[in-house]
Amino acid sequence: MGSTEDLDYPQIIFQYTNGFLVSKVLFTACELGVFDLLLESGEPLSSDAIAARLGTSPSGTERLLDACVGLKLLAVEVTGGGVYYRNTEISNLYLTKSSPKSQYHIMMYYSNTVYLCWHYLTDAVREGRNQYERAFGISSIDPFGAMYRSEEEMLKFMAGQNSIWSICGRDVLAAFDLSPFRHIYDLGGGGGALAQECVSVYPNSTVTIYDLPKVVQVAKEWFVPSEERRITFHEGKCQLLRRRVLVSCWLTWQQ
Template sequence: MNDRTQPTTTKAPQPTDVVMQMVMGAWVSQSISTLTRLDVPDRLKDHGPQSVEELTQTLSVDAKPEFLERLLRACSSIGLFNEGADGRFGITPLSEVLTSDSPVSLKKLTEVFGASWWQLWGGLEDALRTGQSQPIALFGMNYWEYCLSNPKEMADFAAAMKANSLNSMRGVLEHCDFSQIKKVVDVGGGAGHLAIALVKQYPHLQAVVLDLPELMPIAQQQIQGEDENITQRLKLVGGDMFQAVPEADVYILKHIMHDWDDAQCLQILKNCRQSMTGDGRLLCVDAVLPPMGNTQGTPAKFLDVDMIVFGGGKERTEEQWRELYATAGFELIAITPLQDNFGTSIVEGKKPEHQA
């Protein structure tokens, strides 16, 4: 009899197992979003491990205890929470990033994924077949109009974009030198988070936030309480980037270009080119897709599909970026990858030497 211990062979997952895990990802996404909207991660972080009775009765989580327990057990099975034999659930490093005060909080982004965006993605098949924007199909208006007509959606979207932009904003501050720049315009700058960070880091810098007039009250609220030295060097301009942009040395378009088709992007870039002063620079902060045949870049590629759902925009390869820049009168001089949620890069352009 051979009593040697035989090596354990790990059985490779079957294709059906892998595909089922992928398909059930939609359930996982909605489960995480729902628990986050109910503030469960925040409650567990603030109060420590809790039973579902404590969560619902003492900490005001709006759910039936027996159903909440079933959902928490499912999410604990993927590492989102700790599950004790005593029926208490606790936070883990995964659910910590879903809390409000996490420095890398995904709370608001996760919440919008499971709310209106969840509805819109249900129309993916129709979008592929017809090319129709799903916000128009579902709401009767494009997504920006929907946000403007629904203050809560606008507030949630702004908070989600702030959270999503934190890493890309840090990337701009880390990789781009504005020490010799006099004035920068953040085109489509929303609530002004990047512009505020720039004028804080560079005491000489003037910054302009350009966005829709309807967004200016949100930006104004954002700068309230800032030091006078900051607010004096920060200007909020309500306008239309398709019509004109303020004069500046550098233009930043962070998570803007992917929302629009090539013709619309060209109009924005040509406006920047026309108003650019001196040896200016153009900084587009967006995804750069790998070339055909390269199967990496999953987050950016699914974000590209998201643009199909929302209608009109797309992510671009390096070759497509170069062509877009050249047509608008810029030379692409550098692509700097950033570590963020969607594989974003800084795509830097300048005026060609003979045109400067």
């Protein structure tokens, strides 16, 4: 930064400026199921074939696919005069719905909820408060009141959080040696993906997911397998939950 080269042609400014275009190309390709289709097909497909299968416009589809190639989310093969698209390894692993490491749900949450809230970032900085009201017509000082405005929205958020923990959870849990702790509380444990990673990394531990009653109900119903005996739940409501930012392990020493 600040080198003569940067000052002549501010590459970094263009990169930042175009960031939202890149995000939306990725989100839209996920949402339309481009990566799922190419995984299922088992062979590269033409742009027209992809558009026909997804029910999307041929010209819009071709432009989206080419943008994905530029971002190395798709690869392109030219055979016999035809142009065919296929997933890259990283797309198969992280951008298809069926992959255990799928980031599909967090992408959808970012694309449909967070992106629109951030349209009002200037107002947020002026006013010092969240912008769910401008974005979605929901008046709530508590962001979780807005985020959990319906069971559907809550499910989307919890699935999104689980997507992230499926990648980062193991590293976070291994950053400190938690093996001396027999019983671990995950404050605001949501959909339970971190708890599941935890009982896997520390086989002698049990984990209690502490969260709002409605979150616990959804976690039990949708996310945490009932046969997982080492994960239990604690319904509650406390200020601590609101202050939770990133990692929320509250550890209790059990001799």
